Amino acid sequence: MQPGALGVEAGATAVRTPGRPALARGDLVQTLGPSAVLVVLVVVFGLASPQFRSMNNLHSMVDAAAVLAVVTVGITFVLLLGCIDLSATGVMAACSLTTSLLVANTRNALDLGVWGVVVTVLLGGVFGLLNGVISVRLKVPSFMATLGVSAIGIGVATVMFAGVQPGLVDPWVSGWATQRWFGFTQLAYLALGCIIIGWFVQRHTRLGRTAMAIGGAEDVLILSGVRVGPYKVAAFTVAGCCYGLAAAMATSQLGAGLVQAGGGYTFASITAAIVGGTLLSGGRGGVLHSMVGVLIVSVLANGLVLIGVSPYVQRGFQGLIVVIAVGGAAWPLRRRLVVVK
Amino acid sequence: MIIKTHRGTRLSLVAVLAAAALGLTACSSDSSPADEASPAAGGETTAAAETTAACDPADVVLIGQVRNETNPYEASWLDGGDAFAAQVGLSQQRLTYDGESTKQQEQIRQVLASGDAACTVLNVLPNNDSDTTPIVEAAQEAGAWVITQWNKPADLKVADYDHWVAHITYDGVEAGRMTGEALFEAMGGSGNIIALQGVLDAAAAKDRFTGLEGALADNPGITLLDQQTANFTRADALTVTRTLLTEYGDQIGGIWTANDDMALGALQALEAAGLLGQIPVTGMDAVPEALQAIADGNMTATISADGMWQGAIGLAMGYCVATGELNVADIATRAFFAEQTLVTADNADAFITPTLNSSDFECANVFNRIAAPLP
Numbered sequence: 208m209q210p211g212a213l214g215v216e217a218g219a220t221a222v223r224t225p226g227r228p229a230l231a232r233g234d235l236v237q238t239l240g241p242s243a244v245l246v247v248l249v250v251v252f253g254l255a256s257p258q259f260r261s262m263n264n265l266h267s268m269v270d271a272a273a274v275l276a277v278v279t280v281g282i283t284f285v286l287l288l289g290c291i292d293l294s295a296t297g298v299m300a301a302c303s304l305t306t307s308l309l310v311a312n313t314r315n316a317l318d319l320g321v322w323g324v325v326v327t328v329l330l331g332g333v334f335g336l337l338n339g340v341i342s343v344r345l346k347v348p349s350f351m352a353t354l355g356v357s358a359i360g361i362g363v364a365t366v367m368f369a370g371v372q373p374g375l376v377d378p379w380v381s382g383w384a385t386q387r388w389f390g391f392t393q394l395a396y397l398a399l400g401c402i403i404i405g406w407f408v409q410r411h412t413r414l415g416r417t418a419m420a421i422g423g424a425e426d427v428l429i430l431s432g433v434r435v436g437p438y439k440v441a442a443f444t445v446a447g448c449c450y451g452l453a454a455a456m457a458t459s460q461l462g463a464g465l466v467q468a469g470g471g472y473t474f475a476s477i478t479a480a481i482v483g484g485t486l487l488s489g490g491r492g493g494v495l496h497s498m499v500g501v502l503i504v505s506v507l508a509n510g511l512v513l514i515g516v517s518p519y520v521q522r523g524f525q526g527l528i529v530v531i532a533v534g535g536a537a538w539p540l541r542r543r544l545v546v547v548k
Numbered sequence: 549m550i551i552k553t554h555r556g557t558r559l560s561l562v563a564v565l566a567a568a569a570l571g572l573t574a575c576s577s578d579s580s581p582a583d584e585a586s587p588a589a590g591g592e593t594t595a596a597a598e599t600t601a602a603c604d605p606a607d608v609v610l611i612g613q614v615r616n617e618t619n620p621y622e623a624s625w626l627d628g629g630d631a632f633a634a635q636v637g638l639s640q641q642r643l644t645y646d647g648e649s650t651k652q653q654e655q656i657r658q659v660l661a662s663g664d665a666a667c668t669v670l671n672v673l674p675n676n677d678s679d680t681t682p683i684v685e686a687a688q689e690a691g692a693w694v695i696t697q698w699n700k701p702a703d704l705k706v707a708d709y710d711h712w713v714a715h716i717t718y719d720g721v722e723a724g725r726m727t728g729e730a731l732f733e734a735m736g737g738s739g740n741i742i743a744l745q746g747v748l749d750a751a752a753a754k755d756r757f758t759g760l761e762g763a764l765a766d767n768p769g770i771t772l773l774d775q776q777t778a779n780f781t782r783a784d785a786l787t788v789t790r791t792l793l794t795e796y797g798d799q800i801g802g803i804w805t806a807n808d809d810m811a812l813g814a815l816q817a818l819e820a821a822g823l824l825g826q827i828p829v830t831g832m833d834a835v836p837e838a839l840q841a842i843a844d845g846n847m848t849a850t851i852s853a854d855g856m857w858q859g860a861i862g863l864a865m866g867y868c869v870a871t872g873e874l875n876v877a878d879i880a881t882r883a884f885f886a887e888q889t890l891v892t893a894d895n896a897d898a899f900i901t902p903t904l905n906s907s908d909f910e911c912a913n914v915f916n917r918i919a920a921p922l923p
Contacts, residue, residue: 256795264794270820271787365616370623372837385820392820461782462816463837466618470783512791518777519748 236539237491241484241499244532248503252510259513266390272505273398274456276498278469278476280405281335281449283497284442286480287409289422289489290342290349292443295450295476297360298334299469302327302454304367307464310377320379328451334360335447339440357473364466373464383459394456401452406494408445418442422489479504482532503532602872603667605636610863611659613643613652614673620835621855622673624902628859629671631904636867649675656683665690667870671862674699677751684712693870695862698752706883710876713865715883716858719919720752723851724759724806726890727830729767730849731802734828738769739801742792744814746780746806753780756806756832773799778810785813793821803829808838808850815846834891834899843896852889856902860909861917868911879915883922 252259278295285292308314309323319326334356341352375381383393409415417438420428428435450469457468483500485492507528511521612629614622626642633640645652652675659668670692674680680700687694688711697716706715731741743760746753757775764772773796778785785805793800805811811831818824825846831838834852841847868874891899907913
C-alpha cells in the first residue's frame, strides 16, 4: 500500500512545485502519519480487548467499513479537485429506493436482478454528472450545487417511497450481506474491487492525474491551455457512480430501500478522506490515503465499543481523536498551507 | 458581480413587497368572512365565545402535520387523518416539515394566517418538546384548535390554554417494561440481554430504557450485558449489533431495542451472522415490516401506539370542538397517556392490516382511550 501512496504524493508535489525534492519531512508526516495513527489505534485496542484481536471482529469491522469505503473512493476524486461533494446522502437515498424497486421486492413485480444494480449505478452517475455540470458550467460553488442535488435526491427518493417501504426479496442482492467467502461477506469483495478500480483510475488514467493537477493548481492548467471543465465533470460523475454502488450495498445490508440509507455517509466519508490525508484544499492524497482514513474511522467506532467506553461519551471521544489525528498530520505542513478556509 | 448584487437587491425588494401584499390580503380575508369568527379571535373571554363560535361542519379545515412521509409510522398518521376526514366529508391538508423546527413553525404561522382560524383544526406532532410552546401560543392567539402529540415540556399545562384541546402521549416507561417482560418470557426467564437505546438525550429514549431497567430489577434471572445507542436508526443498529455479537457471542440470549427500526437493524445483523429467529428481539412503534417479522417468527414483540388512530383522533377531537359538539371546558382530562398494546405473534395479523373503527371518532367517544392522565 505505501509505495503506491508515496508515488502519488511525489507526483502531486511535482505538479505543485517543480524542482522541489520529492518528499520533504512534512510530506512524509502527511503521508505516513495516518498509517501510524491506524497502527497505534489497532495496537491499543488490541491490548485492551481480546475480542478486538479476534478474527471474527476483523470480519465484522471490514463488513461494516465496506459501504463507507465505496462512498469514500467516490468523494476522494472530488476532494482531489479541491471541490467538495455533499450529495452522497441524497444520491444514496434515491439509489437505494431505485435498487429496491428494480430487483425482486415486496412492492412491485419487477425483477431485473443484475440490471437493477447497473441502472442504480448509472443513476448515481447521472446525479454526479448533474453535480459537475451545475458547478462547472453554471459556476455554482460545488458546496451549494451538491447540497442542492442532495435535496433533489431526497425528494426523488421520497416520491418513490410513497409511504410504503420496499423490502428486499432478491436473493442475489440480499446475499451480498450474508454470503461469505473466506469469512468476509461479498460486500467486502465488492468494496475491494471498487477500491482497486478507483486506485487504478486515479493513478493510471488521464482523468486521475488531471484531477490531481487541478487540485494542485487549476489556474496554471488553464493558462497552459488544458480544458479542465470536462475533467471536473467526469470526476463528479465517477463519485456519483460510487454513491450508486454504495447505495445498492447499503440496501443489501439493511434489507430494504430506505430514504435514510445514505444518512451520515456524506460527513463520514469526508472525515475518513481527510483523516487519511486527502486534503480538503485538493491536489494531495488519493484513494489509498482515504482508505487508511476509512479504516481509522471504522476501527475507532468498533474499538470504543469493545473496550467498554460508555455510549454517552463515545461520540465526543471519536471527535477528539479525529481532531488530534488531523491536527497532528497537518502540523509540519502548517507553514506551507498559508490559507486554510 | 455588481450586476448580480443589483439584481439580488431588486429581487429581494420584490419579495418584500409581495410578502407585504400577501400579509394585507391575509388580514382582510381574516376579518371579512362570517362575523362569528371575529369575536373569538379578538375577545379575551374566549370561553364565552366558544359556544357562539361554532363552525358549520363543512367549513372546518383539517390539518395534519408530521415530520416526513418517509417514515412508515408518520405516513400512517396522515393516512388515518385522511380516513377521518373522509368520514365527515372533508379532506385533510397533509403537512410535513422534514424534522426542522423552524419549518414547522413557519407552516403553522402560514396556516393560521390564511383562512378562517376559528374553524381550523391542527393535529400536530411537534418536533421537540420546546417547539410545542410556540405552536400552542400561536393557535391560542389565532383562535384555532390545536391537538399536540408525543412532545411537550413538562411544565407547560394544557389546562392553561382554552384552544389547546388535548395533548396525547404514551407512557414510555410502561412500554419499555412491557417489551422487556415479553423478551424475558421468550427467553424462558433467564439469560443475558443487550439493549439498543435511542437518541440519548431524547425523553422517549430515556423513558423506554427506564422501563427496561424496571423490568430487569423485577427479573433477577436476567443480566444486561451491555447497552449502546443506535440513535433510533436501522443502519446504526446494524453496526452496533454486529459489534456486540462479536464481543459477547453466544452469551447473548435476547436483544431489547427502543424502536422497531433498530430492531430491524438488529435482525439484519442476526441474519448476516446466521442467527435469525434464534435470538428474541423486541422493538416498539409497530411499523409494518416489524409486524411482518413478528408474524414470520423472526421477532418477538413490539408496542403499537396505533399511528392511524393518532392521526385520526386528533382531528376528530378538534372537529367536535370546532363544530360545538364538545366544549373544551367540559372535558375532564385533556392531557393523557393513551392506551398502547403489546403486539406478539398471537395478535400481529390484526395489526398488519390496520382498520379504523368509525365509532371511535364520534364526539361522545373521542376521549375513550385514556390510560392515565399526565402527571
